[in-house]
Amino acid sequence: MSSAAVPEHPWLLPGALVPTARTVRRTPRDWVVDGLAVLSSVAWVLVAHEDAMSARPEFAANVGPSWLPEVDFFLGLLVSVALLLRRRWPVGLAVATAPLALCSVTSGVALLIILFTLVVHRRLTVALVAVGWNVVTLPVFLALRPDPVLPFWATMAWSLLFIGGTVAWALFVRARRQLVLSLRDRAERAEAEQQLRVGQARQLERTRIAREMHDVLAHRISLLSLHAGALEFRPDAPPEEVARAAGVIRASAHAALQDLREVIGVLRAEPGGVGTPEPPQPTLADVPVLVAESRAAGARVSVVDEVADPAAVPAAVGRSAYRIVQEGLTNARKHAPGAVVVVRLAGGPGDGLAVEIRNPWPVGAPASAIPGTGTGLVGVAERVSLAGGRLTHGRDPEGDFRLAAWLPWPAS
Known part of the structure; x- marks a missing residue:
């Protein structure tokens, strides 16, 4: 005796309305x-x-x-x-x-x-x-x-048996339907929650990619600005230096446009789309390239690498360390152009990875200061916090600006 109507849920949903x-x-x-x-x-x-x-x-x-x-x-x-x-x-x-x-x-x-x-x-x-x-x-x-x-009491007993059997069968059907509806409702809720979790994970991933691209673009555009400023203040430079600076500007602009194209492609990609571009995933091994780019732009960078086993650094830890160094060099070019920047890396498995970027505190505001968004250190702090590390930045007792972070490096 089934029905297409949805039965009520007096045990699951007290007071539910009966379908009309x-x-x-x-x-x-x-x-x-x-x-x-x-x-x-x-x-x-x-x-x-x-x-x-x-x-x-x-x-x-x-x-x-x-x-x-x-x-x-x-x-x-x-x-x-x-x-x-x-x-x-x-x-x-x-x-x-x-x-x-x-x-x-x-x-x-x-x-x-x-x-x-x-x-x-x-x-x-x-x-x-x-x-x-x-x-x-x-x-x-x-x-x-x-x-x-049959006598009266026998007929009475048989009649009550028929009524009781009908009620028992109906209660069984009722309980079975409520169980099926409950399981269906749980399955629908689980599917909806799974879709919500997938959407949240996708949004978090896109936000993470956008944050990394901010770091990349800020670094490249700061290099481009430095070379353009050098050409502006030295119009009488030898043709070789002008050509070299123009080449660096062209390469930096091309790389910045390529990075921007990648992040826009990622953020516009639909779920499950084919051909989604991969975001850049630098590691600790890419820090020397980062330093070389800064030196090519005229920055004076000194590196002290005391990492016990660079190859053993986990990819996530190395990527975070790379972004911290990148942000430190970018800030130094923006706020203390021409200053000597010291980058120090130290640590090992079980001790964690220490990253420190130090440069002299700028005196006055430079005439060609590069504008910034003011969110670089905020993004670095968030990255370090998510990784379970610690971050400090500001002027130290020696008068230098110091950006220091400690990232956990589990023992193998």
Whole structure:
């Protein structure tokens, strides 16, 4: 006795509203079940009417007035056809057929089907009222229409057995449907949460890529600005130096445009897209190249490398160290052009990786100061915090600007 309507959840969702008639949609399986219910009820009507009209003397006392069998037969057929409405108006149908529980024999199967429908699809309080009515009216029915073969108490026991079996079956179907709905709801929630987690992870990854590209572009554009400033203040420089500076400017601009193209491609890429460009992933081994670029731009950089085993540095730790050095060199070019910058790397497995960039504190503001976004150190602090490290920056007791970070390096 299934239904396409979504049953209520009195145990899962107390006080939930019962679906209205407009939400009921019969599936082909529902039509088959309803047809079988009507045919079963009609078959019982025919059997009960045949027994009532039988000439056997044991049925004479159960017939009553001569017109009662014909009326009961008509009522049984009417209720059987009305079973087609049990999905839309189960409570109304139960109320309309409630008086038949007092005197109608042919309506017995239909009344049990209606009771089954109430227990499955409506609140337990409504179902209990219907069950109680059938139990209370049972003695009255047996008094008006006694069984010609079985005694009163035996008939009472059999009738209660049929009612109890119907209610037990209905409760089982109800519990099974609620379990299926609960599992389906959990699966839908899990799928929605998974999609949310994927979206958040994708957004975090894009944000991380954009932050790294900020570091890359700031470094390259600062180099470009330094070379352009040198050409501006030395218009009488030898042609060889002008050509070399122009070549560096061209190479830096080309690299900056390439990096910008990559980050825009990543941020515009759709989920699951093909051909998504890979973001740059520098490591600690790329720090010498970074220093060489700064030296080529005219910066004076000194490197003290005391890392015990550079090849053993984890990729994530090395990448963070590279970004810290890159930000330190960029800041030195912006705020202390011409100053000597000291880069120190030290550490080993289990001790962590220490990164320090030191340069003299600038005196006054340089005339060709390169503007910045003011978020470089904020991004570095966030990166170090996510890696589980520590970061300090500012003027030290010796009067130098010091950017120092410690990154965890697990022991192998």
